[in-house]
Amino acid sequence: MQKYKRFLFYVLRKVATYLFTIWAAFTITFFLFRSLPGDPVSAWAGALQQRYAVNMAGGSEMVEAYRKQFGLDKSISEQYFSWMYNAIVHQKLGPSFVNFPRPVEELLAERIPWTVGLLSVSILLAWVIGLLLGALAGWLRNSWISSLLTNYAVVISQVPPYLVAVMLVLWLGYSWRILPTQGAWDAQYTKGFNLPFILSVLKHAILPSVSIILVSVAGWILSTRSLIVNILGEDYLIYAEAKGLPTSQLLLRYGLRNALLPQTTGLALSLGFIMSGQLLIETLFLYPGLGELLARAIGAFDFNTIMGCVMLSIVTVMTASLIIDLLLPLIDPRVRAVVS
Amino acid sequence: MQVPVDLGLQAKPKGPDTLIDVRDMRIYYATTAGEAKVVDGVDLRIYRDEIFGVAGESGCGKSTFVEGLLRLIKLPGYIKSGTAQFFPKNVEGKEPDEPIDLLKISQQDMRKLRWKHIAYVPQGAMNALNPVMRIDDQIVDAIHAHVNMSRKDAIELMLKQLNMVGLPPYVANQYPHELSGGMKQRVTIASSISLSPDVLMADEPTTALDVNIQRIILQELKEIRERLGLTIVYVSHDMAVHAELADRMGIMYAGSVVEVGTTIDIFKRPLHPYTQGLIKSIPKIGGPRERLVGIPGLAPSPLAWPSGCKFHPRCSKAMDICRQVAPRLGVVEEGRQVACHLYETQPKVESENSERTLSEIKLHV
Ligand SMILES: Nc1ncnc2c1ncn2[C@@H]1O[C@H](COP(=O)(O)OP(=O)(O)O)[C@@H](O)[C@H]1O
Ligand code: SF4
Ligand SMILES: [Mg+2]
Numbered sequence: 001m002q003k004y005k006r007f008l009f010y011v012l013r014k015v016a017t018y019l020f021t022i023w024a025a026f027t028i029t030f031f032l033f034r035s036l037p038g039d040p041v042s043a044w045a046g047a048l049q050q051r052y053a054v055n056m057a058g059g060s061e062m063v064e065a066y067r068k069q070f071g072l073d074k075s076i077s078e079q080y081f082s083w084m085y086n087a088i089v090h091q092k093l094g095p096s097f098v099n100f101p102r103p104v105e106e107l108l109a110e111r112i113p114w115t116v117g118l119l120s121v122s123i124l125l126a127w128v129i130g131l132l133l134g135a136l137a138g139w140l141r142n143s144w145i146s147s148l149l150t151n152y153a154v155v156i157s158q159v160p161p162y163l164v165a166v167m168l169v170l171w172l173g174y175s176w177r178i179l180p181t182q183g184a185w186d187a188q189y190t191k192g193f194n195l196p197f198i199l200s201v202l203k204h205a206i207l208p209s210v211s212i213i214l215v216s217v218a219g220w221i222l223s224t225r226s227l228i229v230n231i232l233g234e235d236y237l238i239y240a241e242a243k244g245l246p247t248s249q250l251l252l253r254y255g256l257r258n259a260l261l262p263q264t265t266g267l268a269l270s271l272g273f274i275m276s277g278q279l280l281i282e283t284l285f286l287y288p289g290l291g292e293l294l295a296r297a298i299g300a301f302d303f304n305t306i307m308g309c310v311m312l313s314i315v316t317v318m319t320a321s322l323i324i325d326l327l328l329p330l331i332d333p334r335v336r337a338v339v340s
Numbered sequence: 341m342q343v344p345v346d347l348g349l350q351a352k353p354k355g356p357d358t359l360i361d362v363r364d365m366r367i368y369y370a371t372t373a374g375e376a377k378v379v380d381g382v383d384l385r386i387y388r389d390e391i392f393g394v395a396g397e398s399g400c401g402k403s404t405f406v407e408g409l410l411r412l413i414k415l416p417g418y419i420k421s422g423t424a425q426f427f428p429k430n431v432e433g434k435e436p437d438e439p440i441d442l443l444k445i446s447q448q449d450m451r452k453l454r455w456k457h458i459a460y461v462p463q464g465a466m467n468a469l470n471p472v473m474r475i476d477d478q479i480v481d482a483i484h485a486h487v488n489m490s491r492k493d494a495i496e497l498m499l500k501q502l503n504m505v506g507l508p509p510y511v512a513n514q515y516p517h518e519l520s521g522g523m524k525q526r527v528t529i530a531s532s533i534s535l536s537p538d539v540l541m542a543d544e545p546t547t548a549l550d551v552n553i554q555r556i557i558l559q560e561l562k563e564i565r566e567r568l569g570l571t572i573v574y575v576s577h578d579m580a581v582h583a584e585l586a587d588r589m590g591i592m593y594a595g596s597v598v599e600v601g602t603t604i605d606i607f608k609r610p611l612h613p614y615t616q617g618l619i620k621s622i623p624k625i626g627g628p629r630e631r632l633v634g635i636p637g638l639a640p641s642p643l644a645w646p647s648g649c650k651f652h653p654r655c656s657k658a659m660d661i662c663r664q665v666a667p668r669l670g671v672v673e674e675g676r677q678v679a680c681h682l683y684e685t686q687p688k689v690e691s692e693n694s695e696r697t698l699s700e701i702k703l704h705v
Contacts, residue, residue, distance in 0.1 A: 142415055232414075239461075239468035239528070242410055243482035244454035253481070254470050261472070333515040334471060 011326065018322045025314045026307075030083070033303055034076050041066045041097075043301040069095065070304070083307065093311075097302035098293075104308035107293060112312070114184055115289030118205055119278060122212040127267055129213065130220020135256045137221060138228025149221055156218035162280045165211035169284070173207060180204050182286045208285045216270075223266065227259040234258075261332045268321035357388040358427060359539060359571050360409070365422030365443065367401075367408045369642075370415075376642040378404045378417070380595030383669050386539070388427075391565060391572040393586030393603065395579060395618065397639055401595040402575045403463050406541050409442050410460050411450045419443050428457045428538040456486040459532035463543040463575075468528050469516040476512040479531040486535060501530040505560050522553035526560070533564065539571040547576065558585050579622045583607055588675075591615045594640055594650040597669060600677040611678045613655045649681065657682060 045063050067073050071082060071094070086092045093104035137146040156164070173181030180186070184204050189197040231237055232255065240254045282291030290309050297305035329336040367379035379401045386392045394402050407413055409424055425439035431453070434440070440453070454460065462468055470478055476495060483494045499509050505526040516524055525545060533540055542561075546554040562585065565572055574585055582589055582603060589606050591599040591614065599612040610616045617635035637654035640646055646653050652662040661681050669677050670685025678685065 235462055235464045235467040236470045238412060240470065240478075241412060242454055242460040242462065243485065244451045244456065245481060245485050246451070249481065249485070253473070257472055258470070332472060334517050337515075337517060 007329075010329075014322060014325050018318055022311075022314055022318055026084075026311055027080075029310045030080055030307065031076070033306055034079070036301075039067070039070075039072050039301055039303070041070065041072060070097070087311070093308045094304040096297075096305045096308075098296050098300050098305055104304045107305065108290070108308050108312055111288060111290050111293055114287060115278065115282070115291065116316075118208060118287065118289060119212070121205075122209040123216065123267075123271075125209075126213040126216040127220055127263070130217040131224050131256065131259070131263060133217070134221040134224025135228050135251060135259065137225040138232065139251055139255065141225070141229055141232075146225070150225065153218040153221040156215060157222070161211075161215045162284060164214050165208070165281055165284050168207055168211055168214075179207050181207060184288050204287075208281050208287055211281055219270075220263070220266075224259055224263060227262060228255050231255050231258050261328075261335075264324060264328065264331065268324040271317045271320050358385055358425075359388045360384075360386040360427070360442075360573075361423075361425040361439075362386075362409070363423045363425075365405065365408060365424060366420035367404050367413055367417060368420045369417045371643065373643050377645060378595055378642045379408060380642070380645065382422070382592070382595070382597050384590050384597055384600065386571065386573060387588075388538075388571055389565075389569050390587040391561075391574055391585055393582035393589040394573060394575045394592060395582050395589055396577065396592035397618075397635075398577050399639055400592045401642070402577070402592055403543050405592070406460070406543050406573065406575055409541065410454060410458060411442065411445075411447065412460075426453075426458075426538075428453070431457060452486070455482050455532065455537065456535045457538045459535075459537040459540045461528050461532055461540070461542040461545045464548070466521045466524055466548050469524055471516055473515075474512070475514055475516070475519075475527055479512075479527075479534070482531070483534060497534055498531060501534045502527065504564065505530040522549050522557065525549060525553075525557060529557070529561070533568070533570060536568065537570075539573060541573045541575070543575040544577070545574075546581070547578070554581075561585065579618055583622075591618065594645055595642060596650070596679065597677075598651070598679045600669070601675060605676060611672065611676070611683060612651075612680050613657050613682075614651050617654075649679075 041063055064073070071079055074082070083094070086094065091105065093108070095101045096104045096107055099107055133149055137149040140146050169181045172178045180203060185191070185197060185200040186204075189200050191197060237250065237254050240250055245254075278289070278291040279295055280291070281287070282289045283295045286292065290312065293305065294309040296302075297309060362382055362384045365379055365382040366377065369376040369378055382401075382405055394405065396402055404413070404417070408419055411419075413419060422443055424442040426442050427437070427439050431440070440449075442450070442453075442458075445453075469475065476498060479498045479501075480491060480494045483489060483497065484491075489497070495512070498512060502509065502511055507523060507526055507530070511519065511523065511527065519527065529540075529542065529545060546557050549557070558581065561572065561574075564570060574582070576582060586603045588600070588602050590597045591606070591612065593614050599606065599610070599615045601611075606615060607619060610619050614635065621635065635654055636656075640650060640653070646663075648664045649655070649658070649662040649667050652658040655662065659681060665681070667679045667681045668685075669679040670683075671677050672683050672685050
């Protein structure tokens with residue numbers, strides 16, 4: 001009973017932290033963007049004015065009408081509470097400006113599968129590949145394989161991430177024309193569950209996905225390598241070796257298995273940095289995901305869309321790390337002992 | 341040799357049965373400051389069914405010596421030279437009396453010998469269990485690495501071993517952090533000998549434990565040995581533990597063996613000045629807690645051993661020859677070897693009939 005209570009307390013504490021973090025992130029983003037000079041309607045009106053040299057003075061009623069529709073006529077605190085109310089109670093995030101008048105939640109729903117598909121697959125692949133290569137580099141720490149992997153990882157972590165993507169686009173996309181460099185599928189295929197479309201989607205995902213993997217694998221290689229080197233000096237590994245276990249078992253069940261715990265936590269932590277990288281990759285490849293939408297929304301001062309994208313990524317990242325926090329007691333008996 | 345019958349002393353007609361015969365074993369570490377000669381010429385014979393104690397101050401190379409026999413030395417350490425002939429029973433694909441040189445066989449062959457023929461309990465065995473695996477899984481995987489056996493049979497064998505050291509069956513389902521240090525230690529020792537190995541090498545297995553648990557574990561080891569006829573190589577810096585447990589002992593100093601003999605002989609009449617110092621430094625039970633006047637000076641560095649006899653800077657009996665000529669381990673009397681210029685020795689490595697039984701040792705401790 002006592003055990004059960006303590007575990008419940010652990011879960012409650014994690015959930016409370018989760019809700020608070022989301023609320024804080026939302027509030028900070030909200031006020032940060034509103035404190036910038038400008039709003040979508042004025043930005044749009046200004047652009048029209050410049051482009052067509054029309055005098056908007058007569059159209060100020062129209063501008064006002066738009067401002068009203070976006071709720072910009074109200075005070076900032078009113079806007080804050082009504083945004084929260086609509087988001088939480090009605091799951092409505094307001095009209096977008098970049099794709100007016102479609103509501104933000106619709107735009108997000110459209111783009112989520114692309115981003116999540118590309119990201120989750122690439123990030124998990126990078127994590128798995130990084131762990132395996134890192135374990136190999138740690139196990140054979142005096143071999144050329146280890147120095148090759150370590151050197152690669154060190155170099156990659158020194159160059160800006162988009163450089164890798166640019167190089168890939170230049171070589172594989174433009175020079176050799178092996179792979180498509182823009183969009184998520186070929187327009188000639190009908191969207192849906194048919195083989196040509198799926199193949200086209202996979203083909204388009206290769207370059208952005210490989211760019212993400214090539215970069216993020218580096219960090220996992222370095223951290224796993226050093227973890228494994230430390231684990232190799234542990235008494236339980238020496239004893240396991242003295243038991244006469246085959247090398248594969250030593251490496252996987254005793255070495256990697258113990259490196260898995262810190263690396264799972266590391267995966268949760270790294271989720272927070274994903275969105276920033278995603279923005280660049282999607283913009284570069286004109287990939288119809290959240291990052292590309294966010295980049296356009298920022299350019300157009302589209303508060304509602306910006307808030308929608310930011311909130312969505314924060315909620316996703318926080319949920320993922322909450323899940324990992326709650327899973328940790330399951331994979332580490334010691335954490336389990338502490339929380340229950 | 342005179343044999344008092346009532347003590348149960350037996351002299352085998354053909355001499356003791358050698359299990360491991362180590363000659364001139366050297367293990368060096370390559371460091372930026374040069375080669376560290378951590379094990380620097382060890383000569384030892386270990387007989388079947390005895391408890392052999394390896395003694396000496398910390399840092400003299402005891403652990404490295406045992407790790408060398410198991411081929412667990414990692415770079416920058418390496419086996420420089422030497423042989424260690426091992427005479428196990430019933431190794432697959434080998435003639436019964438044909439020895440195996442532990443220092444020369446491939447890692448693959450070594451893997452097959454470990455646990456099944458040479459069991460090892462490493463120093464710091466408190467942390468020898470994988471923190472994220474249940475006890476049963478870590479024992480069954482070792483059994484399965486060597487014999488074909490159903491999981492059910494392997495579990496049964498494991499439970500029998502745990503029971504032998506008085507551990508309840510539920511321990512098998514627990515994780516290491518749920519057990520006390522003494523329990524972990526007993527799990528490690530008991531499971532290590534589940535396949536009846538030829539020899540168990542235990543490196544300071546009780547050092548981190550409190551005295552009572554230490555005593556219990558030593559008692560269990562003695563019982564196991566008497567029941568199963570196991571050979572045990574017991575490494576410890578603690579002379580009192582050897583007095584309680586070992587049949588014969590080897591004293592190591594600066595990477596070599598300086599004296600070998602039965603435990604009773606060594607305690608009654610230590611020959612080597614270093615051994616004499618070690619015995620003087622054993623704290624007396626119930627005596628006043630005072631700074632012990634054991635051995636003056638500091639242990640030398642394996643990067644630069646002293647010339648001649650490596651003990652000469654700390655030896656009160658050092659002579660001129662000691663600074664120039666290294667004394668060789670030689671036989672002074674039946675079953676007694678020493679490496680010191682104070683004694684006339686024969687260059688013979690080992691004599692016969694030096695085996696004594698446990699009951700005799702017990703009487704004197
Ligand atoms: N990687 C290494 N490089 C140099 N010397 C080492 C290394 N590892 C261990 N040693 C040396 O080996 C000696 C320890 O030997 P060890 O077998 O652990 O002694 P004991 O078990 O008798 O305490 C120390 O003198 C230490 O300096
Ligand atoms: S050889 Fe000389 S220095 Fe070495 S122990 Fe014997 S007497 Fe002492
Ligand atoms: Mg040691």
